[in-house]
Amino acid sequence: MTEYGRGPGSEPWHPEDPLYGDVGWEGQQGHTGHQPAYGGQPQHQYPQQPQQQEYGDWNNGGPQPYDQQQYDQQQYEPSYDQQQYAGQGQQYGQPNQQAYNEGGWDGTGTHAHIPYAADPGDPYGQQAAAYGAEQPDFYGTPDAYPPPEPPARRRAEPEAEQPDWDPGPDQGEHAFFAGGGADDEDDDEPEGRGDRRGRGGKGAKKEKKSRNGCACLVVLLVFGGGLGGITYFGYQFYQNRYGAAPDYAGAGNSQTVSIEIPKGAGGVEIGRRLKDAGVVKSVDAFVSAFTSSDGDKIQAGAYILKKEMSAENAVEMMLDPKSQANVVVTPGQRNISVYKAIDTKLGLTAGTTRGVAEKDFKTLGLPDWANADGDIKDPLEGFLFPGTYPAAKGMKPASVLKEMVGAADAAYGKFDLDAKAKALKLEDPLQVITVASMVQAEGKTHDDFRKMAEVIYNRLKPTNTQTNQLLQFDSTFNYLKNESNIHISESEINKNQDPYNTYTQKGLPPGPIGSPGSEALAAALNPTSEGWLYFVATDGENNTEFAKTYAEFEKLKDKFNESAGN
Structure with a gap:
């Protein structure tokens, strides 16, 4: 078999060299009669192309035929051979024997994808396209003829465009900002040569510029949105810390509402209840008025307040006994006077609460040992524990009595x-x-x-x-x-x-x-x-x-x- 592409000191090509069988160098370029010995499987054959020009062997100085279209296909675009054997040490027509001898091929024609370090002696080993990565097609237009010079003789090109590949965070610009995207992935597919040559023209550059503009727009929107968010939250922080809390003005409207304040409630709890009932506009406004006045003197119980009051007016009204809708049971007070007070607060006919007590006393929560004597005049006597209890219009007498009995049961339950x-x-x-x-x-x-x-x-x-x-x-x-x-x-x-x-x-x-x-x-x-x-x-x-x-x-x-x- 005749050997080609040898220069002084070069080694003959091995019969199992992938380019040897793929390109088909058998006496002359483009010969398709040779079948490589890759497990008996025929390799991809390209149609015969006319010989354009010969250049010397760039690595060894020997003459080697140059095919313009095949050069573009193999060197600057991921051709079928480069896609299948990218990274195996093949560079500019010179096989890498070490890559083949160290297990890059399994002997059956199947390529084991093992990464190889760049050859320090290779002047193009540090370039991203040296082992199959895609480079921009500078030669895919009619203006590129006559064919460009080989890399060793080529003058430095101005960095007009960046390659459509993502070199990583420490190597260069990301593909998103360089115009890379889903469209670039399509270029990796082995399409017809005529279609591949046309992708490096002006249309692709315009498409890149369009994508660059979109990327800039996206970045602008992101940064603009972030700045807007920071401004909004900054304003909210200032308002929360230094701005006045939302508050109504005046003494409220004609609507009244009953508010029940539990024992031990502080300014925040009271303010929350008033805000939920529509009395004040915000809890913060009420707490401010509560702490700057005698708000700590507000007692537990029920209050009749107006809706949409200023916080200051709400505190003042709660301190006024006239607004309190409570029944106060004092130590030693008899039940008969408590019943009368409940009727008055609830706006009921006299005797209503006493009738409920006599009829429903068993359902009000009395302890089991109560009413042990049949001569007891009032079964609830002694079980309406002293304290302040909500009693506003709209409430039921049984609910008020039940709360009082519950307080007595809790107090007595502390002792054996x-x-x-x-x-x-x-x-x-x-x-x-x-x-x-x-x-x-x-x-x-x-x-x-x-x-x-x-x-x-x-x-x-x-x-x-x-x-x-x-x-x-x-x-x-x-x-x-x-x-x-x-x-x-x-x-x-x-x-x-x-x-x-x-x-x-x-x-x-x-x-x-x-x-x-x-x-x-x-x-x-x-x-x-x-x-x-x-x-x-x-x-x-x-x-x-x-x-x-x-x-x-x-x-x-x-x-x-x-x-x-x-």
């Missing part, structure tokens, strides 16, 4: 009343609450409460021979009479045999006579142990004095008569 009742020699927890209600009704000060509780427990003892287990409390008689009279005649008391009359009935009354507060309950659970058996309000109002014997009691009684003018 069953164990306390046994320790105090009482029958059940209900009697503990009954004692606490009597302490609340008779005592005047905190110190009085514990002494008053001891008086009750001492008089209940079977060993009490001085009063014979009669408690003799005016408060129990006044309860059954629904009065508050300290001047009760003995004849009136002695002829009344009601279970709540402790002058004529031994032991405790059937149930509580009011709502005890926390202090009275604590005193009932922890009485003094000093032997107190008698007490007298010597001034008729606030000064209660205690005695251990009947003789001491008589002296206190005389003192009371003197102060009363008897």
Whole structure:
């Protein structure tokens, strides 16, 4: 077989050289009769082309035929051979024997894609197109004739355009900004030569410029959008930190709304509730007004407010007792007065709430040990715990009562009343609450409460021979009479045999006579142990004095008569 393309010092081409079988150098260029020995598989054959011009071997100096179209196909466009064997060391017609000998080919004609480092002795090894990468087609137009000089003799071209490939972040410009895109990918497909030659013309340059313009537009939009976003959020940050909070002006419109404020609510929680109800425009505005005034004096409960009020007016109105739609239960207050207050606040007919209490008391959340005595006058007595409760028009009496009973159940549930009742020699927890209600009704000060509780427990003892287990409390008689009279005649008391009359009935009354507060309950659970058996309000109002014997009691009684003018 005849060898071609040899220069001084060059090695003969191996019969398995891919270009040897592909190009078909067999005596002359373009001969198609040769079949390479690649596993018996014929390689792609190009149609015979006329010989245009001969140039010397660029690497070895020997003569080698030059085919203009084949040169363009192999050197500057990814031809079929370059696509299949790109990176195997083939460069400008000189085979790379090391690439073939080191396992680049598996002996069957199949190419194992193994990357190869650039040959340091190759003057074009550092160029991106040296191993199959695509270069711009500078020669695909009629103006390019006569054919360009070989790379070794070519003058430096001005960098008019950048190649349509992405050299990576550290090598050059990204293909997106260089005009590369989906259209460039189509150039990698092996199409006809006439079509390939036309892609390097002016139309492609205009298309690149169009894509460059689109890329710049996209970048401009991105940066413009980012600048707009920064401006917007910067303005919002300034407004939130330094700008005035949104707020209504004036004292509101004609619409009113009921707002319920829970216990322990601060300015933020109150402001949120008011904003949700349409009273104030923003929570921040209310918090500002709340902190700059006496907002911390706003108590829990219900308020009747107007819609669209300024925050300052809302705080001022909530501090005004006239706007409060609450029912306040005070320690020692009887249920009958609580029912009247609820009717008034809810705008109901007198007696409505009391009827609900008598009819639906079992559904209001009373503890299991309540109502242990059939003689109880009011099943809810002692279970409307002292406090402030919302009661605005539109609310149901049962909902207001249920909240009060729930508060009592929670307060009483903090103590083990069953164990306390046994320790105090009482029958059940209900009697503990009954004692606490009597302490609340008779005592005047905190110190009085514990002494008053001891008086009750001492008089209940079977060993009490001085009063014979009669408690003799005016408060129990006044309860059954629904009065508050300290001047009760003995004849009136002695002829009344009601279970709540402790002058004529031994032991405790059937149930509580009011709502005890926390202090009275604590005193009932922890009485003094000093032997107190008698007490007298010597001034008729606030000064209660205690005695251990009947003789001491008589002296206190005389003192009371003197102060009363008897």
